[in-house]
Amino acid sequence: MAIQTAVTEVAASKLSSLTPFWAAYKAHADAFDEMFNRQGAPRAGYSRVLAEFLATHADRFDEIRARADRMFLNEGVTFNVYGDSAGAERIFPFDPIPRVIDAGTWANLEAGLIQRVRALNAFVADVYGEGCILKDEVVPADLIKTSPQFRRAAAGIKPPHGAHITVAGIDLVRGADGEFRVLEDNVRTPSGVSYVIKNRLVMTRLVPELMREVGVRSVEHYPADLLASLCELAPSGVSRPVVALLTPGVYNSAFFEHVFLSQQMGIELVEGRDLVCMDHKLYMKTVGGLRQVDVLYRRIDDDFLDPVVFRPDSLLGVPGLTSVLRAGNAAIANGIGTGVADDKAVYAYTPAMIRYYLGEDAILPIVQTYLMRDPDMRAMVLRDIDQFVLKPTGESGGYGVVIGPKASDRELAETRERIQRDPAGFVAQPVVQISTHPTICGHRADGAVEVAPRHIDFRPFVLLGERPRVLPGGLTRVALREGSLIVNSSQGGGSKDTWVMAA
Amino acid sequence: MLRRIADHLFWMARYLERAEWRARLADVNYHLLVETPTKDPHPWAPLLAITGDGELFAKYYDAPSETDVLDFFTLQTRNPSSIVSCVNAARENARSLRHRLSSELWLEINTLYLDAQQWMPAVFDQQGVYAFFNELRNRFHRLSGISHATMPRDVEFDFMTLGTMLERAENVSRMLDSKYHYLLPRLEDVGGPIDRMQWAAVLRSASALEAYRRVYGNQIAVARVVEFLLFDEAFPRSARFAVDRLQAAVERIEHTAHSGEPAVFAADSPGGKLAFLLREGNAEAVIAAGLHEFLMEVQDLCADIGSVIFDKYLRFE
Numbered sequence: 001m002a003i004q005t006a007v008t009e010v011a012a013s014k015l016s017s018l019t020p021f022w023a024a025y026k027a028h029a030d031a032f033d034e035m036f037n038r039q040g041a042p043r044a045g046y047s048r049v050l051a052e053f054l055a056t057h058a059d060r061f062d063e064i065r066a067r068a069d070r071m072f073l074n075e076g077v078t079f080n081v082y083g084d085s086a087g088a089e090r091i092f093p094f095d096p097i098p099r100v101i102d103a104g105t106w107a108n109l110e111a112g113l114i115q116r117v118r119a120l121n122a123f124v125a126d127v128y129g130e131g132c133i134l135k136d137e138v139v140p141a142d143l144i145k146t147s148p149q150f151r152r153a154a155a156g157i158k159p160p161h162g163a164h165i166t167v168a169g170i171d172l173v174r175g176a177d178g179e180f181r182v183l184e185d186n187v188r189t190p191s192g193v194s195y196v197i198k199n200r201l202v203m204t205r206l207v208p209e210l211m212r213e214v215g216v217r218s219v220e221h222y223p224a225d226l227l228a229s230l231c232e233l234a235p236s237g238v239s240r241p242v243v244a245l246l247t248p249g250v251y252n253s254a255f256f257e258h259v260f261l262s263q264q265m266g267i268e269l270v271e272g273r274d275l276v277c278m279d280h281k282l283y284m285k286t287v288g289g290l291r292q293v294d295v296l297y298r299r300i301d302d303d304f305l306d307p308v309v310f311r312p313d314s315l316l317g318v319p320g321l322t323s324v325l326r327a328g329n330a331a332i333a334n335g336i337g338t339g340v341a342d343d344k345a346v347y348a349y350t351p352a353m354i355r356y357y358l359g360e361d362a363i364l365p366i367v368q369t370y371l372m373r374d375p376d377m378r379a380m381v382l383r384d385i386d387q388f389v390l391k392p393t394g395e396s397g398g399y400g401v402v403i404g405p406k407a408s409d410r411e412l413a414e415t416r417e418r419i420q421r422d423p424a425g426f427v428a429q430p431v432v433q434i435s436t437h438p439t440i441c442g443h444r445a446d447g448a449v450e451v452a453p454r455h456i457d458f459r460p461f462v463l464l465g466e467r468p469r470v471l472p473g474g475l476t477r478v479a480l481r482e483g484s485l486i487v488n489s490s491q492g493g494g495s496k497d498t499w500v501m502a503a
Numbered sequence: 504m505l506r507r508i509a510d511h512l513f514w515m516a517r518y519l520e521r522a523e524w525r526a527r528l529a530d531v532n533y534h535l536l537v538e539t540p541t542k543d544p545h546p547w548a549p550l551l552a553i554t555g556d557g558e559l560f561a562k563y564y565d566a567p568s569e570t571d572v573l574d575f576f577t578l579q580t581r582n583p584s585s586i587v588s589c590v591n592a593a594r595e596n597a598r599s600l601r602h603r604l605s606s607e608l609w610l611e612i613n614t615l616y617l618d619a620q621q622w623m624p625a626v627f628d629q630q631g632v633y634a635f636f637n638e639l640r641n642r643f644h645r646l647s648g649i650s651h652a653t654m655p656r657d658v659e660f661d662f663m664t665l666g667t668m669l670e671r672a673e674n675v676s677r678m679l680d681s682k683y684h685y686l687l688p689r690l691e692d693v694g695g696p697i698d699r700m701q702w703a704a705v706l707r708s709a710s711a712l713e714a715y716r717r718v719y720g721n722q723i724a725v726a727r728v729v730e731f732l733l734f735d736e737a738f739p740r741s742a743r744f745a746v747d748r749l750q751a752a753v754e755r756i757e758h759t760a761h762s763g764e765p766a767v768f769a770a771d772s773p774g775g776k777l778a779f780l781l782r783e784g785n786a787e788a789v790i791a792a793g794l795h796e797f798l799m800e801v802q803d804l805c806a807d808i809g810s811v812i813f814d815k816y817l818r819f820e
Contacts, residue, residue: 250598288504
């Protein structure tokens with residue numbers, strides 16, 4: 001691709017400074033390149049930063065990357081990998097070339113995200129309330145009642161202003177046509193927002209002049225917005241609610257984020273053993289005695305939340321919590337059982353859900369999804385299994401996903417067998433050629449730093465309190481291995497700062 | 504404040520203080536060896552006796568050679584009270600409460616921890632024993648400086664003070680005991696030049712030599728060293744100083760917590776007894792009655808205070 005074209009258009013004055021690093025960049029043959037169009041000109045939003053990027057020497061990016069990694073390690077901005085020995089901490093590798101979203105694109109995304117999360121929230125309230133959408137057969141009732149995420153215990157819990165989903169992380173990808181599509185909803189305990197804020201902190205420390213010049217929207221307000229949304233959940237009559245964040249503890253993969261958010265919000269970070277329920281009220285054990293808790297931002301799964309109602313062997317939760325919630329003496333975010341809304345099979349019905357509850361067409365399209373519980377769809381998919389992405393409905397974090405064109409014959413045979421054994425446990429989707437972004441990819445044989453296209457996705461965060469609040473930005477994850485489509489931190493992904501332009 | 508957080512603060516501070524004293528003990532032993540040549544085939548063995556780790560050491564090693572003792576005492580994670588083990592434990596506690604620590608303090612603890620994971624036995628050859636422990640001691644001083652410069656003086660700081668000062672009182676007494684017991688095998692040396700040099704090394708390892716000289720001049724005598732390290736009101740690593748700070752912190756916590764139970768430092772409690780011993784005692788009397796017995800009593804009282812504090816404020820399960 002002719003990057004020189006881009007340079008003559010946006011940065012003629014800096015032509016002389018075009019480094020071999022950028023000149024060597026070759027966009028992906030089929031995927032949508034986020035930075036350059038097919039003619040090699042910068043896309044909307046990038047024109048202002050591109051001149052700076054092109055003039056930035058590769059070594060500078062490399063240096064920023066190394067300094068960022070060191071900063072994250074020293075500050076303990078790490079995640080734990082399950083399956084490794086206890087306490088194995090890794091940093092989430094940081095790529096210093098930011099992803100840019102122009103103001104117009106963002107405005108549309110923001111509207112689409114609010115619309116979607118409002119509909120998902122209405123769905124949760126409905127499923128555990130009157131069940132209208134099931135009675136009207138817009139969503140099949142047996143799909144919900146057999147969902148592994150359906151929690152009978154949630155029936156009858158009425159959170160203030162109907163907020164079951166307080167925090168949502170919606171995974172978006174951009175296909176070859178450049179259109180953003182929803183890939184997955186995360187409305188249980190979505191994580192990653194701390195990296196959004198930390199990545200920004202790194203960029204403002206390392207390239208302050210660039211950040212100032214181009215007008216990027218700030219992400220630092222998120223903890224305050226989250227706290228406001230949580231306080232709005234407090235039982236009526238409580239003017240200064242006591243809010244706490246419930247973590248499974250130091251060995252949880254997202255422990256850093258729990259620490260970070262509680263610190264930023266100035267609330268207690270508690271473990272299950274710090275809490276006790278008495279007389280249908282929730283308390284934490286302090287040096288001065290028991291102190292009542294009004295709102296709990298829980299970062300542990302339903303199954304572990306209350307051993308009285310869910311898994312009796314759980315040591316992480318608080319016995320009796322569900323009865324406190326039912327009595328209305330405390331609220332939790334997110335509510336119990338919200339996982340019915342982010343089930344991968346329910347996903348197929350989300351456009352219908354939006355129409356049903358809001359009377360609107362979905363602003364953000366989803367990826368065509370085939371339910372393997374449907375015999376016709378199953379037959380069609382199994383005929384050409386190597387053309388599809390196969391996803392277990394109950395898993396998250398990229399676990400268990402099989403990408404047909406990249407899978408071995410043996411993997412495909414095994415997947416086929418698993419689908420036939422448990423059809424309801426799988427969905428299939430066509431392979432989305434997800435977009436790529438220029439990314440620092442180590443060093444060439446001659447020692448020069450290399451920039452190459454790598455696949456990326458995007459997780460913006462939506463807060464639903466008395467009013468919706470969307471973080472202007474989000475987590476851009478990048479699959480650092482060449483050709484890989486899996487961006488999860490647990491599977492070799494890294495991240496980039498995401499710049500939403502002010503205008 | 505959560506009881507669990509109070510517990511983590513207490514133990515974080517306590518393990519850091521313990522690691523620092525370990526570095527000091529290694530340093531004193533090093534100076535003794537350099538300054539008073541010995542025919543002892545295992546001149547590093549006293550370290551094991553002082554800390555009571557001899558048995559565990561014998562499980563893993565044959566003879567207490569310098570290399571093996573330094574390895575065991577400093578680096579071995581199989582030894583739960585090696586310096587690296589203490590640093591790891593302090594950091595693990597810090598990790599659970601890092602939202603309550605200043606980011607400067609967390610960063611310092613975490614980088615010390617990350618560096619400690621890289622230490623290999625060769626580090627003593629590469630840097631030299633003296634330089635290694637000296638640098639380490641400086642890092643502990645920096646940690647203490649950062650916590651004083653960045654942490655609010657509230658009840659959380661008081662719980663850190665509890666951990667630090669309790670460990671300190673215990674370690675001062677242990678270090679004095681070691682000199683009395685193990686480093687002075689021959690009676691005829693008492694008061695002689697070797698004895699004086701050894702006491703000077705003890706003072707130096709507590710960063711106390713200069714402060715001692717300001718009070719007592721050049722004359723190094725056992726009664727004065729004992730007086731200084733046990734009973735001096737102003738020196739920050741004396742047992743008296745530690746107990747004064749401990750009591751002040753406990754009383755602030757009691758005031759905040761309104762527990763209404765008998766105070767930790769009530770007259771007939773372990774706290775009250777320890778405060779009495781260190782405020783009213785003097786070196787001459789203590790040496791006449793038996794220094795070792797006195798030091799053992801100090802250590803026992805420290806352990807008792809620890810369990811009272813645990814029952815009153817830290818137990819949460």
